[in-house]
Amino acid sequence: MNMTTAADVKPFVERVGRELQRAERYRIFVSLIVLDLNSIEADSGGGEIADLAKLVDLVTGNTRSVDYTALVETGKVAVLLPETPRQGAEVAGRRVAEIIRSSFQSVSSDSGDHVIPLEMASFPDAAGARTVQQMLSDIAPLETNN
Numbered sequence: 001m002n003m004t005t006a007a008d009v010k011p012f013v014e015r016v017g018r019e020l021q022r023a024e025r026y027r028i029f030v031s032l033i034v035l036d037l038n039s040i041e042a043d044s045g046g047g048e049i050a051d052l053a054k055l056v057d058l059v060t061g062n063t064r065s066v067d068y069t070a071l072v073e074t075g076k077v078a079v080l081l082p083e084t085p086r087q088g089a090e091v092a093g094r095r096v097a098e099i100i101r102s103s104f105q106s107v108s109s110d111s112g113d114h115v116i117p118l119e120m121a122s123f124p125d126a127a128g129a130r131t132v133q134q135m136l137s138d139i140a141p142l143e144t145n146n
Contacts, residue, residue: 009140012070012078016136019082023123031081031089031122032132034139035097038075040104040114052077055100062099063092072139086122093118 016032023030037052052071059077060069068080079096081089097116104114121132 009070009072012068012072012080013136013140015068016080016132019080020123020132022082028083029085029088029122029124030132031084031086031092031120032078032135033081033089033093033096034072034076034078034119034135035093035100036076036117036119037100039117040100055103058099058103059096062096067092076139078139084122086120086125089120089122093120 019030022028037055052075056069056071056077059079060067063069063079063081066082068082070078070080072078077100079092081092084092097118100116101114119130119135121130121135123132125131
């Protein structure tokens with residue numbers, strides 16, 4: 001299965017750790033994007049994207065089979081992109097955000113253009129950018145310290 005829930009983020013953290021080790025060993029890229037969907041709920045007055053599991057399934061269905069999608073926090077969806085440089089992650093992030101926006105607009109009477117905040121990290125990282133490990137620590141601080 002390609003999805004996890006916020007209550008069970010440990011498999012996602014472990015998968016990111018394995019992909020980071022693989023990237024270091026074989027000198028390949030890995031990227032992580034995190035989309036914050038809380039702004040959509042706030043803009044709509046809440047409740048419009050109540051079924052986040054369906055939204056995560058939608059994201060999973062629109063990414064590659066090797067990508068790993070997870071609901072990592074309330075209202076936050078993460079996508080692990082193995083063998084993907086930062087440029088590819090930027091394209092994937094924009095595409096996923098647009099899919100979510102379109103899905104939201106199809107179930108909402110609000111036709112506004114919602115901004116979906118997106119964080120991104122890649123390994124090897126660009127100078128000065130947050131690392132995948134730093135983002136992972138923000139997502140699941142207790143899981144990464146074990």
